[in-house]
Amino acid sequence: MLQYQAQRLDLAFHALSDPGRRAMVERLSMGAASVSDLAKPLPMTLSAVVQHLKILEEAGLVKTQKIGRVRTCTLDIAVMTQVESWIAERKRFWEQQYDQLAAYLDATAQEENGT
Amino acid sequence: MTITNATFTIERILNASPARVFAAYASLEAKSAWFRAPAEIETLNRDFDFRVGGKERFHARWPSGLTTDFQATYHDIVENERIILVYDLFHNGDKLSVSLQTLEMRPEGDKTRLLHTEQGSYLVGGIEAAQGREHGTAWHVDNLVALIEGREPKAFS
Numbered sequence: 001m002l003q004y005q006a007q008r009l010d011l012a013f014h015a016l017s018d019p020g021r022r023a024m025v026e027r028l029s030m031g032a033a034s035v036s037d038l039a040k041p042l043p044m045t046l047s048a049v050v051q052h053l054k055i056l057e058e059a060g061l062v063k064t065q066k067i068g069r070v071r072t073c074t075l076d077i078a079v080m081t082q083v084e085s086w087i088a089e090r091k092r093f094w095e096q097q098y099d100q101l102a103a104y105l106d107a108t109a110q111e112e113n114g115t
Numbered sequence: 116m117t118i119t120n121a122t123f124t125i126e127r128i129l130n131a132s133p134a135r136v137f138a139a140y141a142s143l144e145a146k147s148a149w150f151r152a153p154a155e156i157e158t159l160n161r162d163f164d165f166r167v168g169g170k171e172r173f174h175a176r177w178p179s180g181l182t183t184d185f186q187a188t189y190h191d192i193v194e195n196e197r198i199i200l201v202y203d204l205f206h207n208g209d210k211l212s213v214s215l216q217t218l219e220m221r222p223e224g225d226k227t228r229l230l231h232t233e234q235g236s237y238l239v240g241g242i243e244a245a246q247g248r249e250h251g252t253a254w255h256v257d258n259l260v261a262l263i264e265g266r267e268p269k270a271f272s
Contacts, residue, residue, distance in 0.1 A: 086211070086237060091123045094231060097150055098127050101139055104149035105131040 015059035020044060021052045025061060028075040035064075035071045118236050125231040133195045133220040133227045140198055140218070141165050154178055167192055171200070182207055187216075196220060212237045 016022055024038055039049040053073060056062040063076045129136055139145050143163040152175065159182065160174035166189065173185040187202035198218040204211045214235035221228040 087121050087123065087235070090212075090233070090235075091125065094125055094233075098125065098129075098229070098231075100149040100151060101136075102127070102129055104139060104145075105129055105135060108135070108148075109131060 011059040012061055015055050015061055018052070018055075020048075021056055024049070024052060024056065024073075025075065028062060028073060032072050032074040035073060038073060118238060120234070120236055122232065122234045124233075125229075127229045127231075128223065129227045129229055131227060132225065133222050136220050136227045136229060137195045137198075152177070160184075165189065165192070171202075184208075210238055 016025065020042060023042060027033060027038060027041070035049060035053065036046065038053075039046050042049060044052075053062060053064060057064060061076060062073055064071050064073045066072075139149060142165070143161075146163070154177060156175040156177050158173075158175050160172050162170055162172040164170050169189050171185075171187040171189070174182065175184075176182045182205075184205040185202055186205070187200045189198065189200050191197065191199035197220065200216050201214065202216060203213050212235045214233050217230075217232045219230040219232075221230070
């Protein structure tokens, strides 16, 4: 596991471990929505949606802002996950190189043994 | 420009002596035999000067049109024991990161434990510029979910 802002990632991973909250994040990845818009397609009460939003907000994944009587939600994960994905990909790149190194060492070992 | 500092470690047991593992890094011929891109790439610049203060460069164009530029300087080399280098990585000319890479080769019976530690400063503005807007947030949600569910994240391209 990456040693990268572990506590914040734990919160984010926990927040995203619930399919209902994932559905909300996926909906918000298409654009901002009001709390009632978010609740509409979900098989849960408005107060359950508000509870889930609170968890997403505490994990730093979603921001909400109240304008008049409407609370609008937006996704707030761009920076963190971009870097996280990037670092994970870099690590994966080196892992792949080491698979190739292991294969190379096996191949050249045979050559050195004269077989 | 936001900077994120991060560290990761890769540990491998390789079925070869530290001398053979070290040799795999020490010449362009040996390194080219295993250090390869996973796709057909066009090499634009390739420098390799394996000594303290020497530079390595791997500048290439990928099938997607992306150019990547790895520019390293070797800071410490102890034969059959360790290699320490610092590298900058550019995508389409944007600097994405500056990284300190430490490679340790520890004998373990007739095998070698390879420790690869990478401490990096990741320049988020550069990453965003390189990725462009089209990769947007949805890609990351997919990957975050994939990570949580223990699946392989999609290729970063």
